[in-house]
Amino acid sequence: MILTFVEQAAGRPDRSSLEALTFARRLAAAQGVPLGAVLFGPAAEVAAAVLGAYGVVEAHLVEPAGLDAYAPAVWGRSVAQLVGASPPTVVLAAGTDRGQEVLAYAAAMLDAPMAANCIDVRPGEPFEVTRQRWGGSLLEKARLDGPVRLLTVAEHVTQPEEAAVPTTVSISRFTPTLSEADLRVRVIGRVAPEPGKVSLADARVVVGGGRGVGGAEAFSELEELAGLLHGAVGVSRVVTSAGWRPHSQQVGQTGTRIAPDIYIACGISGAIQHIVGCKAAKAILVINTDREAPIMSRAAYAVIGDLHTVVPAVSAEIRRRQAL
Amino acid sequence: MNILVCVKRVPETGGRVTLSADAREIDTRYLGFTVSPHEECATEEAVRLVEANGGSSTVLTLGPEAAADQLRAAMAIGIDRAILLETDGQDWDPVATAAAIVDAIRAEAAAGVQYDLLLFGNEAADSGDFQVGIRVAIALGLPCINGVKSLEIKDGVATARREAGGGWEVFQVPLPAIVAVREGINLPRYPSVPGRLRAKKKEIERSVPVARQAGAAGPEKIRLSLPAESEGRAEILGTGADAAPAVVDLLERIGVLA
Numbered sequence: 001m002i003l004t005f006v007e008q009a010a011g012r013p014d015r016s017s018l019e020a021l022t023f024a025r026r027l028a029a030a031q032g033v034p035l036g037a038v039l040f041g042p043a044a045e046v047a048a049a050v051l052g053a054y055g056v057v058e059a060h061l062v063e064p065a066g067l068d069a070y071a072p073a074v075w076g077r078s079v080a081q082l083v084g085a086s087p088p089t090v091v092l093a094a095g096t097d098r099g100q101e102v103l104a105y106a107a108a109m110l111d112a113p114m115a116a117n118c119i120d121v122r123p124g125e126p127f128e129v130t131r132q133r134w135g136g137s138l139l140e141k142a143r144l145d146g147p148v149r150l151l152t153v154a155e156h157v158t159q160p161e162e163a164a165v166p167t168t169v170s171i172s173r174f175t176p177t178l179s180e181a182d183l184r185v186r187v188i189g190r191v192a193p194e195p196g197k198v199s200l201a202d203a204r205v206v207v208g209g210g211r212g213v214g215g216a217e218a219f220s221e222l223e224e225l226a227g228l229l230h231g232a233v234g235v236s237r238v239v240t241s242a243g244w245r246p247h248s249q250q251v252g253q254t255g256t257r258i259a260p261d262i263y264i265a266c267g268i269s270g271a272i273q274h275i276v277g278c279k280a281a282k283a284i285l286v287i288n289t290d291r292e293a294p295i296m297s298r299a300a301y302a303v304i305g306d307l308h309t310v311v312p313a314v315s316a317e318i319r320r321r322q323a324l
Numbered sequence: 325m326n327i328l329v330c331v332k333r334v335p336e337t338g339g340r341v342t343l344s345a346d347a348r349e350i351d352t353r354y355l356g357f358t359v360s361p362h363e364e365c366a367t368e369e370a371v372r373l374v375e376a377n378g379g380s381s382t383v384l385t386l387g388p389e390a391a392a393d394q395l396r397a398a399m400a401i402g403i404d405r406a407i408l409l410e411t412d413g414q415d416w417d418p419v420a421t422a423a424a425i426v427d428a429i430r431a432e433a434a435a436g437v438q439y440d441l442l443l444f445g446n447e448a449a450d451s452g453d454f455q456v457g458i459r460v461a462i463a464l465g466l467p468c469i470n471g472v473k474s475l476e477i478k479d480g481v482a483t484a485r486r487e488a489g490g491g492w493e494v495f496q497v498p499l500p501a502i503v504a505v506r507e508g509i510n511l512p513r514y515p516s517v518p519g520r521l522r523a524k525k526k527e528i529e530r531s532v533p534v535a536r537q538a539g540a541a542g543p544e545k546i547r548l549s550l551p552a553e554s555e556g557r558a559e560i561l562g563t564g565a566d567a568a569p570a571v572v573d574l575l576e577r578i579g580v581l582a
Contacts (some may be wrong), residue, residue, distance in 0.1 A: 070493070072470070097488070100447075101470050104455035108462035113419060113542035116447075116454045129543065133452055138341060138350070139551050140451075142543035152454070184467040184497055193490030201490075205580045229580055237361075240508070247473070247508025248487065253449065254361045254507040261580050271338050283578065285571070286558060294340075297555040301574060305564035313565035317572045318581065 002028045005093040011046030016094035018160035020153040025055040055163035071186035076105020078176040095152040107150045114150040135253030135276035156280035198232045205231030206260045212267020216244040221311045252277035266307040270295025325379030329370040329443040331363040333391040334450040347547040361507040362445030368512040371402040388413040399523035400515035409533040422459035424533035444504040457504040468502040469495045
């Protein structure tokens with residue numbers, strides 16, 4: 001058995017979890033073992049029912065008594081106890097905040113190794129994984145030993161793909177045995193996103209600004225273009241370190257990973273820490289005065305010129321066509 | 325309030341990375357060293373919390389003798405004490421690293437030093453293991469909050485926020501606790517010249533960690549490689565403002581201008 005922690009919202013599995021399930025199904029096929037899933041929270045049963053399309057034969061719905069909110073140690077404990085009940089060979093999760101966190105708890109509780117952000121696995125003995133270091137600008141081949149191996153699957157690497165033959169999902173419920181200590185850390189409140197604001201991680205268009213923007217005020221030009229395209233503004237680390245923009249807009253290894261249809265990178269030279277945050281974009285359009293900027297080698301399209309001239313001209317052109 | 329902040333020495337990469345001849349490390353002959361950005365912010369947070377609440381801050385690292393530079397950098401911005409768990413320079417895996425930190429914290433406790441708050445970076449910039457803080461928390465029976473970008477300590481309770489789905493999740497735990505922070509929680513200060521001079525004179529407490537023998541280990545690094553990147557030549561759409569129509573044509577073509 002291979003067990004995958006599937007994240008879901010309102011009965012829909014998250015895209016990153018479908019990526020992880022696709023990765024897990026290929027591993028299960030290579031090992032000749034069945035694919036299982038573990039889900040939490042309200043509507044988990046609805047989400048579990050659709051996992052047959054991804055080859056899941058067994059879904060465990062975890063129902064911790066009296067706890068609806070996300071609680072990392074509780075979820076980790078649940079995964080660890082499911083592992084104890086019917087030892088899987090491998091436990092996987094998406095390389096998301098919760099995926100890394102829940103699996104790290106389970107690994108610590110099981111005293112088992114965990115490899116984060118894997119992009120490939122070669123099962124057998126030794127069991128070898130290829131994983132991302134430095135946010136993906138470097139790869140590491142590593143051995144993962146132990147009776148149970150835990151790994152997270154790097155986001156935006158595996159395309160979600162349904163199984164050739166869908167399976168029937170058998171659903172069972174699991175109530176973990178918890179201690180007081182497991183219950184200490186849990187979400188006690190939420191601050192909803194600003195209504196109408198496009199989130200950077202989900203935006204189809206991101207307009208990026210770097211050192212070349214030159215100061216806090218000049219970002220209004222990028223905001224205007226992003227607004228016209230129903231997109232979001234993203235920035236490089238230089239910009240947040242200078243205090244020009246809030247860190248929540250930072251794209252890169254220590255900021256947000258974006259995957260838009262197009263990333264319009266204005267005045268950004270392209271340090272590797274920034275590139276790993278935007279390389280999942282389907283296309284990169286660079287606007288830069290420097291033809292030799294490192295980001296050029298990652299770009300599909302480029303405009304050579306001063307962003308303060310080019311960006312307002314593009315916005316004006318969009319407005320002109322919209323008025324026609 | 326007593327705070328311990330754990331950091332890791334990593335090469336300061338920027339442009340292109342090259343590997344050592346045996347492909348086990350980054351070629352650092354022409355690189356400087358720093359700590360991971362998340363940990364830079366953890367260090368700043370420790371200094372601010374002690375400034376606001378009183379108490380003492382300690383920085384700890386597991387690494388080679390040269391990691392003393394990173395400990396001094398932390399002391400230059402106001403950290404009081406520094407502990408170096410000195411290795412021969414080989415990478416320790418996350419399981420072994422967590423075990424060595426746990427040993428060091430227990431040794432501190434045995435010497436009468438109790439910590440109210442243990443700060444980590446959410447993940448190290450180089451190895452990106454996402455687990456050291458949690459392993460330490462489980463071993464010591466402490467609560468742990470990850471991914472924290474806002475932290476408030478009041479009356480022995482830590483209230484922390486982390487970004488989730490464009491909004492925030494709020495967590496609250498009693499101290500002692502572990503908090504793994506992310507860059508963005510604060511804007512780290514630059515060290516002052518007097519700060520650097522003071523740090524230079526301060527003692528670094530050294531010990532040699534014992535690698536744990538039993539239980540899990542790994543992942544065990546075999547070798548590194550650079551990802552194959554599809555690097556091509558960008559299609560130049562034009563120069564200056566004259567390129568605007570070509571840009572908008574492109575946006576229409578890929579369907580983002582409905």
